[in-house]
Amino acid sequence: MSTYNSKSSGRRSNRGPRRRRERDDYRPAESTPRLPEKKSLWQRIMSIFSPKKASSSGSRGSSPRPAQQQQSSRPTSTVSSSYPGSSAPRQTRKPEAVDVTTPKLYVGNLSFDATESDLSELFGGVGAVQNVDIVSHKDTERSKGFGFVTMTSVDEAKRAVEVLHDQEFMGRKLVVSGAKTPIDR
Numbered sequence: 001m002s003t004y005n006s007k008s009s010g011r012r013s014n015r016g017p018r019r020r021r022e023r024d025d026y027r028p029a030e031s032t033p034r035l036p037e038k039k040s041l042w043q044r045i046m047s048i049f050s051p052k053k054a055s056s057s058g059s060r061g062s063s064p065r066p067a068q069q070q071q072s073s074r075p076t077s078t079v080s081s082s083y084p085g086s087s088a089p090r091q092t093r094k095p096e097a098v099d100v101t102t103p104k105l106y107v108g109n110l111s112f113d114a115t116e117s118d119l120s121e122l123f124g125g126v127g128a129v130q131n132v133d134i135v136s137h138k139d140t141e142r143s144k145g146f147g148f149v150t151m152t153s154v155d156e157a158k159r160a161v162e163v164l165h166d167q168e169f170m171g172r173k174l175v176v177s178g179a180k181t182p183i184d185r
Contacts, residue, residue, distance in 0.1 A: 100178035103130070103157045108146040108175035110134065116147075118170070123149050126163050127156030148179055 039047070098106065107119065116132040123129045134147035151157040157178070165176040 098178040098180055100154060100158045100161055102179065102181065103151045103154055104179040105149045105151065105157050105160060106146065106175075106177050106179045107149055108177075109172050110143065110145050110147060110174070111170035111172050112143045112145060114143065114147075114170055119147060119149060122164070122169060123151070123160055126160040128152040 114134065116134055119132045119134065120129050123132070128151065129149060130152050131150040132147065135144045136142060137144060151160060161176050161178070164174055166173050
C-alpha cells in the first residue's frame with residue numbers, strides 16, 4: 001500500500017534548494033575589488049566633531065577649509081552645547097526683525113508651559129488684545145514654543161514690540177516682532 005503525502009503533488013516547486021543554488025552563482029568573485037565600507041551614522045557624526053588631519057598628498061586638490069568659511073553668512077551667536085561629551089559650541093541664529101505693518105505679532109521663545117490666557121494677560125497690559133494663538137504640534141498637542149498675538153491696532157502692536165521684546169516671561173526672554181504676511185513668504 002502506498003501512503004498519500006498531501007504536501008507533495010509530484011511537481012517540483014519553484015522554491016527551495018534550486019533557487020538557493022541560483023543565488024550562489026551570482027556571488028562576486030574574490031578578485032573583484034571591494035568598495036570601502038560605509039560609515040555608520042554615529043561614525044559620520046563623530047567625524048564632524050573630531051579634529052581633521054591635514055593630508056599631505058592632496059590627491060583631490062582640496063585643502064581643509066577654515067571653520068569660518070564653512071559657516072553661513074548669517075549672524076550667529078555661540079551657545080554652549082547641551083549635549084553631554086560635546087565640547088564644540090552650538091551656533092544659533094537671531095530671529096529676523098520684521099517691521100510691524102499689521103496688528104498681528106509673532107511671539108517666539110515661549111515657555112512650553114505658557115498658555116493663551118497667560119499671553120493674553122501679558123499683552124493686555126500694553127493694549128487691547130483681539131486674539132491669541134499658540135502653535136502646537138498636531139499629534140502631541142505640545143506647544144512648539146511660539147505663537148501669534150493680534151492686537152486691535154497697529155499702534156498698539158508697535159508699542160507691544162517696544163515694551164515686551166527681550167523681556168523675561170516664565171523664565172525665558174521673549175522675541176516679539178511683526179508677523180510675516182503670506183505674501184512676504
